[in-house]
Amino acid sequence: MIPRLSPRHRGAIVAALGSSLTVSWASSYYIPAVLAVPMAASFGLSPVWIFGAFSMAMVVSATVGPWAGARIDGSGGRGVLLLSNLVFACGLGLLAAAPSPAVLFAGWAVIGLGMGIGLYEAGFATLAGIYGKDARGPITGITLIAGFASTVGWPLSGLMLATWGWREACLGWALIHLCVALPLNACLPRGNATLPAPATASQDGPPPSPVALGLLAFVFAATWFNSTAMAAHLPGLLQAAGASTAVAIAAGALIGPAQVAARMLEFGLLRRFHPLVSTRIAAAAHPVAAVALVGLGGPAAYAFALLHGAGNGILTIAKGTLPLALFGAAGYGARLGWLGAPARIAQAAAPLAFGAALTAWGVSAIWLTAGIGLAATGALLLLRKR
Numbered sequence: 001m002i003p004r005l006s007p008r009h010r011g012a013i014v015a016a017l018g019s020s021l022t023v024s025w026a027s028s029y030y031i032p033a034v035l036a037v038p039m040a041a042s043f044g045l046s047p048v049w050i051f052g053a054f055s056m057a058m059v060v061s062a063t064v065g066p067w068a069g070a071r072i073d074g075s076g077g078r079g080v081l082l083l084s085n086l087v088f089a090c091g092l093g094l095l096a097a098a099p100s101p102a103v104l105f106a107g108w109a110v111i112g113l114g115m116g117i118g119l120y121e122a123g124f125a126t127l128a129g130i131y132g133k134d135a136r137g138p139i140t141g142i143t144l145i146a147g148f149a150s151t152v153g154w155p156l157s158g159l160m161l162a163t164w165g166w167r168e169a170c171l172g173w174a175l176i177h178l179c180v181a182l183p184l185n186a187c188l189p190r191g192n193a194t195l196p197a198p199a200t201a202s203q204d205g206p207p208p209s210p211v212a213l214g215l216l217a218f219v220f221a222a223t224w225f226n227s228t229a230m231a232a233h234l235p236g237l238l239q240a241a242g243a244s245t246a247v248a249i250a251a252g253a254l255i256g257p258a259q260v261a262a263r264m265l266e267f268g269l270l271r272r273f274h275p276l277v278s279t280r281i282a283a284a285a286h287p288v289a290a291v292a293l294v295g296l297g298g299p300a301a302y303a304f305a306l307l308h309g310a311g312n313g314i315l316t317i318a319k320g321t322l323p324l325a326l327f328g329a330a331g332y333g334a335r336l337g338w339l340g341a342p343a344r345i346a347q348a349a350a351p352l353a354f355g356a357a358l359t360a361w362g363v364s365a366i367w368l369t370a371g372i373g374l375a376a377t378g379a380l381l382l383l384r385k386r
Contacts, residue, residue, distance in 0.1 A: 005187050007130050014138050016184045017123055018145025020081065023181040024118045025146055026153025027088060027173035028057075028111050034157040038166040043101050053108040055348035060112030061119075062344035068117035069125050069333030076191040077126025077333075084118025085182040087111075092174035096167045120146070121340050124320030125333030130189060132329045136275070139320040140267045147260050147313065208327040208335075215379045216323065217339045219283065222376035223315045225346040226286055226369045229354035230255075230308055238305075240363040242298030251301040258309025259316070266314050274385050275325045279318040283377040285311025290370035294363060319343075326383065 005012050036050040068080050091114055094107030123142050127135040160169035230237070234255070238248035262282070270278040289307035292300040323336055357365035 005189060007189055010131075010138060013127075013130070013188060014141035015145065016187045017081075017126065018142035020085070020181040020184040021119065021123050021142060021146040022149045022152060023173075023176055024084065024088060024114070025149035026156070027092060027177065028115050028119075030150050030153040031157055031170075031173070034154055034161060035166045035169060038161065039095075039104070042166070043104065045101060049101070050104075051351065053105050055351070056105070057108045057112030057115060058344045058348040060109050061116035062341040064113055064116035065121055065340050065344070066334055066337035068122055069335065069337030070331075072122060072125040072129060072333035073331055076129050076189070077122055078185060078188040078190055080117050080122055081126065081185040081188065082182060084114050084122065085177045085185060088114035088118060088181075089174040089177040092170045092177070096170040096174065116344075120316070120319065121333075121336050124324075125336055126188065127320075128324055128329050128332045129191075133324065135324060135329075136271065136321045137267070139324075140263060140271070140317050143313075143317050143320075144260065144263050144267065147256070147263060147316075151256060212326065212383060213335075213339070215383055216326070217342050219279075219376045219379050220319055220339055221342040221346040222372045222379075223283060223312075224343040225350045225353075226373055227312050227315070228347040228350035229369055230312075232351035233354055233358055234305070236358060237363065237366060238293075238298070238301045240358065240365075241293050241301065242363075243301040244298070247298065247301050251305040254302060254305040255309035255312070258306045259313030262310035262313035263317060266317050270314070275318055275321040276380065276383060276385055278314050279322055280377060280380045282311040282314035282318065283373060283380055286373040287370040287377070290366045290373070293366060326385075 005016065007013070032051060032054045036047045036054075040047040040050045071080050087110060091107050091110030091112075094103060094110055098104040098107055120143070123146075124135070124139050127138045127142070131138055157169055157173075160172045164172075234252050235245075235248040238251055239245060243251065266278055285307045289304040289311075292307070293304045296303075319340070320336070323339060324332060327335060354365060354368065357368050
């Protein structure tokens with residue numbers, strides 16, 4: 001029998017949830033970078049079709065996020081997260097066994113369902129149900145752990161690909177969900193452990209205004225568009241700015257450490273301030289980095305990567321902490337699902353849209369994401385603390 005953790009075991013809960021989310025991110029969001037080319041080649045397709053299937057999965061995830069959040073609000077996150085591991089395993093199993101492109105696309109659609117109920121939004125809502133308004137620290141904690149998903153996922157996917165093949169790599173990730181992530185999520189407390197009764201609007205203050213919700217939804221969509229665009233095209237952008245291939249790759253490798261360093265800063269110094277403060281700074285980081293890249297060219301590649309990565313690291317935390325600070329714990333999970341839906345759709349569009357801009361405009365394409373970043377910063381300046 002798997003032991004159940006008490007809410008008092010905060011560190012163990014953060015470690016278990018952060019580790020299970022690492023598996024979920026590594027086996028969904030990060031597998032196309034390694035497996036898309038061999039996956040497409042086995043069916044005689046262009047890799048564009050696989051990335052299109054992945055974009056479809058993100059759109060699917062946007063449709064189920066609000067349901068998952070409402071379910072977590074009502075009965076806690078343990079059951080939803082356990083379900084996500086089973087869904088991920090089924091989707092990855094479909095990919096592994098796919099005899100045709102149609103079944104392959106169906107597998108990606110199932111993975112999209114898993115993404116909608118088993119990534120950060122579900123983890124944040126689970127912690128809000130357990131710790132209420134005190135969830136900021138645990139939310140930062142799980143992002144510190146899951147921030148290494150690409151560090152773990154890309155080499156492991158590559159190792160399984162080289163040793164067995166892409167189908168076996170998908171099957172391997174399915175087994176990791178069943179043998180590692182599922183037991184970790186089974187350790188989580190049942191229900192909303194520290195909220196003895198459902199929170200009400202009167203307990204959490206007046207209901208949030210539609211304007212504030214709209215502004216925050218725009219902020220998340222804008223910043224996640226920029227994050228996904230850079231994840232897909234950063235080396236090409238830096239080379240267009242004049243950096244060599246080696247410098248572009250080396251600078252790109254700094255994104256992960258910059259994200260983790262910024263999250264540690266949020267966990268330490270910035271936690272003394274309202275999340276609006278750190279989020280405004282983080283949203284402004286990408287436009288500042290863009291000015292440096294255009295003004296200085298290739299020599300600014302490292303500075304661009306560090307600034308963008310640091311901002312992105314804090315913005316990931318803000319997706320969980322800012323709605324909690326602005327609107328309270330009542331209905332947090334469902335609200336997070338609705339706020340995240342436009343961001344998922346923006347993510348799906350980002351690689352294609354920014355790729356087209358980069359092809360047409362070269363390094364000047366960075367003004368597209370810089371302008372989006374400035375608009376997000378402006379929207380954050382319009383929001384006010386509770």
